[in-house]
Amino acid sequence: MLTQLIHTKNLNDSEILALLERANAFLHQEATPPNLTHKRIVALFFENSTRTIASFQMAASRLGAYFSVFNVQKSSASKGETLLDTLHNLEAMGLDLLITRHHHSSSAIYFAKHLNCAFINAGSGTLAHPTQALLDLLTLYNHFKGALEGKTIAIVGDIKNSRVANSNMELLPRFGMRVILVAPPHFLPPTSLPTTHSLQEALEVADVVMGLRTQTERHCLQTYGSLKDYAKDFCLRGALLGKRQIPILHPGPVHRNIDIEDALLDDPRCQVLEQVKLGVFLRMALMESMLAS
């Protein structure tokens, strides 16, 4: 049984398929069994979050667990306590699962190494965001009715600084998907995957497109004059997409009219809120698999 999820590589393909099936069972069930009653789950987030933290909270409460969000801004971290001491103090209170988000890429590896309780990485710097990639996979799995083999996904934007892209680039090819990276040169990581600077070219072959937010908080140089300059070449627009019936994904938060134009966010092809919805069921399946006795 998995006890620490740092990145998607911690799960093998059959464990992942089992999570997708369990998430879909939760999705279609009328009443959810409170399988995590008495389990204590704490979220320790050093970076802001809307969807991820609320999704974990919703998932935990649907399963009857006790969920608490630790307020980092008001903690003794500001009094000089080390991160490790904060972790050990939380754990000493009898935690079953700690969920963290931190701006350092190696944070999740460090946290996991020093904890005895179960652990989920909810975003570590630019390195990994495994539950986002798993919920993206679930969205695609359901959309294509399980037939992912040979489908091409164009991932567009600040790939180099995106932990969501990183996790998806590891996960999606394992289920037969082809990944094309679409970005200006300074947003591309060193990679063996196909790349292009032309969104139009990528859309001609893509079966699905995933937009990303420009991670300005992680840039040390201003790479574009403004996000509007970037949007001229990389914003996903209805005019570029034409009538192609391909799903549009984005992990959120969306920079409207920079990543995706307003009209496309209201288009039936847009799966952004479906991703958010399925994220709750995916996280229920994951936490249940880690904690249910």
Ligand code: NCD
């Ligand atoms: C992403 C993240 O935090 O990595 N958001 C999320 O969890 N859904 C993407 C982002 O912040 O751009």
